[in-house]
Amino acid sequence: MAAIAASSSASRTLLFSHHKLFLSPISARSTTTCQISHFLFNTHRNTSIRFSSITSPGLQSPRETHNFDTSNVIDILEKRGLLESLTSDNLRSLASSTNKTLKVYCGFDPTAESLHLGNLMGIIVLSWFIRCGHQAVALVGGATGRIGDPSGKSLERPELDLHTLDKNILGIENTISTILKSNSVVILNNYDWWKDISFLDFLKQVGRYARIGTMIAKESVKKRLESEQGMSYTEFTYQLLQGYDFLHMFRNDGVNVQIGGSDQWGNITAGTELIRKILQPDVSSEAYGLTFPLLLKSDGTKFGKSEDGAIWLSPSMLSPYKFYQYFFSVPDADVIRFLKILTFLELEEVDELERDMKRPGYVPNTAQRRLSEEVTRFVHGEEGLNEARKATEALRPGAETQLDWKTIEAIAEDVPSCSLAYDQVVNLSLVDLSVSSGLLDSKSAARRMLKQGGLYLNNNRVDSESKSIEPQDIVDGKVLLLSAGKKNKVVVRIS
Numbered sequence: 001m002a003a004i005a006a007s008s009s010a011s012r013t014l015l016f017s018h019h020k021l022f023l024s025p026i027s028a029r030s031t032t033t034c035q036i037s038h039f040l041f042n043t044h045r046n047t048s049i050r051f052s053s054i055t056s057p058g059l060q061s062p063r064e065t066h067n068f069d070t071s072n073v074i075d076i077l078e079k080r081g082l083l084e085s086l087t088s089d090n091l092r093s094l095a096s097s098t099n100k101t102l103k104v105y106c107g108f109d110p111t112a113e114s115l116h117l118g119n120l121m122g123i124i125v126l127s128w129f130i131r132c133g134h135q136a137v138a139l140v141g142g143a144t145g146r147i148g149d150p151s152g153k154s155l156e157r158p159e160l161d162l163h164t165l166d167k168n169i170l171g172i173e174n175t176i177s178t179i180l181k182s183n184s185v186v187i188l189n190n191y192d193w194w195k196d197i198s199f200l201d202f203l204k205q206v207g208r209y210a211r212i213g214t215m216i217a218k219e220s221v222k223k224r225l226e227s228e229q230g231m232s233y234t235e236f237t238y239q240l241l242q243g244y245d246f247l248h249m250f251r252n253d254g255v256n257v258q259i260g261g262s263d264q265w266g267n268i269t270a271g272t273e274l275i276r277k278i279l280q281p282d283v284s285s286e287a288y289g290l291t292f293p294l295l296l297k298s299d300g301t302k303f304g305k306s307e308d309g310a311i312w313l314s315p316s317m318l319s320p321y322k323f324y325q326y327f328f329s330v331p332d333a334d335v336i337r338f339l340k341i342l343t344f345l346e347l348e349e350v351d352e353l354e355r356d357m358k359r360p361g362y363v364p365n366t367a368q369r370r371l372s373e374e375v376t377r378f379v380h381g382e383e384g385l386n387e388a389r390k391a392t393e394a395l396r397p398g399a400e401t402q403l404d405w406k407t408i409e410a411i412a413e414d415v416p417s418c419s420l421a422y423d424q425v426v427n428l429s430l431v432d433l434s435v436s437s438g439l440l441d442s443k444s445a446a447r448r449m450l451k452q453g454g455l456y457l458n459n460n461r462v463d464s465e466s467k468s469i470e471p472q473d474i475v476d477g478k479v480l481l482l483s484a485g486k487k488n489k490v491v492v493r494i495s
Contacts, residue, residue, distance in 0.1 A: 072092065072096045072132075073102075073128055073134065074092040076128060077290075081340055082121075084293045085289075085290070086288065086290055087269060087288050090286060091288040095132075101135060103255045104135070104136055104137065104255070104290075105139050105246075105258055106123070106139070106260060107190075108139070108140055108141065110165055110168035110172050113172075113314065113316075115175050116312055116313060117303070120295075122259060126180065129257075136185045137187075137255055138185050139190055139245060140169050140188070143189075144245070146160070147234055147235065179313070179379055188253075190241075202244075206244050206278075209278055215236065218239060221266070240270060242268075243267065244274060246268075246272070246274070247274045250287050251279060256286070260291055261291065264291065265289070271287065295341070297334050298334050319413060319414060320380040321388045321411055321414060322414050323379065323384075324376045324388035324392065325388075328369070335368055336357075336367065338371055339367065339370065342375050345370070354367075394408065394411060396459070396486075403458050404475065405475055405479055408475060409479065412479075415489045419494075420495065424436075426469055426471055427469065428468060430457060430467045431446040431450070433482065433492070434449075434455065434484065439490040457469075478494055479493055
C-alpha cells in the first residue's frame with residue numbers, strides 16, 4: 001500500500017534517460033509557499049511517464065532551508081531522484097500553478113507497530129509536497145491491513161489479530177505525526193469507510209467496473225500467479241480495495257494525487273481507473289498517480305535492513321543511537337546518492353561533499369556522518385539526534401564526555417548488559433568484574449587487555465591491576481560501563 005508497482009503491459013511508457021535521478025527528502029520542519037492545484041482528479045488513460053536516472057541540467061537546485069516560492073514540486077522530485085513514474089505529465093503543469101493546491105496521499109498498511117526505513121521514502125515525498133504548499137494525507141490501512149498487499153511478496157501475509165492490528169495502527173499514526181508534525185498532515189484510517197460497505201455493495205459499486213484481464217495483467221498479480229504458491233482471491237482483490245480508497249478520498253476529501261513506491265504502480269492505476277470510470281471527471285479535474293524508486297543500494301539490494309532486522313522509525317523499537325549508527329555503514333559508492341535521497345541538504349552542499357571525498361586529506365566517513373545527522377534529525381528531531389550523538393561519544397573509550405545514567409541506559413539495549421547486586425560489585429577487582437560481567441572470558445585475558453592499555457571503566461583507561469570498584473565509580477549509583485578495546489562493551493546494572 002505504501003509503494004508503487006511496475007507499469008502494466010497495457011501502459012505506454014516513455015523513457016527519459018537524459019537526466020540523472022537521485023533521491024532526497026525535505027524536512028517537514030521548514031515552510032514553503034509553492035502553491036499548486038487543489039481538486040484535480042482522474043487517470044490519464046493508461047499512459048505513464050517513467051523517469052530513469054535523471055538530472056535535468058535546466059532544473060534549479062532546491063533550497064531545502066528556504067522558501068520554494070516558484071518551485072514545481074514535480075521538478076524538485078525529479079531533480080533529486082524521487083520521481084520514477086507519473087500517470088500523466090499534466091501533473092507537472094498543475095504543480096506549476098500558483099493559485100491551486102494539490103492534495104496528495106500515501107498509504108501505510110499496519111503490518112508492524114512501527115514504520116521502517118523503506119516507508120520513509122513516502123514520508124519524504126509527502127514532506128516535499130507540504131513544503132511546496134500542498135496538502136498531505138497519510139492513510140493507515142486499518143481495513144486493507146486485514147488482507148495484506150501482495151505486491152512484492154512471494155507468500156500471502158499472515159493474518160493479524162484485531163488487538164495487534166489496533167496496536168500497529170496507533171504506533172504508525174504516532175510515528176507519522178511525530179515526523180511530519182500533526183498540524184502538517186491529515187491522518188485517515190480506511191476502516192472508517194470500509195466497515196460500512198457490505199460485500200454486495202462492493203460488487204455493485206466497484207466490482208462491475210473492474211476487468212479481470214486488466215487485473216491479471218498487473219505485474220504484482222502476474223508474478224504471484226506464475227509462482228508455485230499462486231494467489232488467493234482475497235489478495236487478488238486488494239488492488240480494488242486500494243483503488244476504492246483513492247476514489248473515496250477523491251470524492252469526499254478532495255484528494256487528487258496518490259504516491260507510492262515503484263512496486264505500487266498497479267494498485268495506484270487501479271484507483272485512477274476506477275475514478276475515471278465511476279466518477280468520469282473532466283480533464284481539469286483528473287486524479288493522478290506518482291511513483292518513486294525503491295530504496296536500493298548500488299548493488300541492487302534493499303537498503304534498510306541490518307543483521308538484527310528492519311531499521312525501524314519508532315524510537316521504542318530502535319533507539320535513535322542505533323538508527324544514527326546504521327548510516328555509518330553506507331559505503332562510499334552510495335553515500336552521495338543517499339544524501340540526495342534521504343536528507344534535506346542543498347544539492348550544492350551535497351556536490352561539495354562529493355568533491356571533498358576525492359580530495360587529499362579527506363577524513364573517512366565525513367559524508368556518512370552528515371548523512372546520519374540529517375536523517376536522524378528528520379526522523380527523531382533535534383532531541384533524538386543529540387541523544388544519538390551523546391551515546392556515540394559515550395561509547396568511545398577515552399572520551400571526555402561526562403557519563404550519566406540516562407546516557408548509559410540509552411545504549412544499554414545496543415550492547416550486552418547484566419545485573420549484579422551492589423555487594424557483588426563494590427570492592428571487587430576490575431579484573432574479576434570483567435569476567436563475572438561477561439566482558440572477557442578469563443582473568444588472564446583481562447590482565448592481558450589491561451597491560452595492553454585496552455581496559456576501560458566508564459570510558460577511563462585503567463592501568464593498575466589492583467583497581468577495585470568503589471562506590472563513586474557507580475554512575476548515579478545505578479550503572480557501570482566496562483570496555484575492552486574499542487568495540488567490546490558491557491553495561492553493568494547495579495541492583
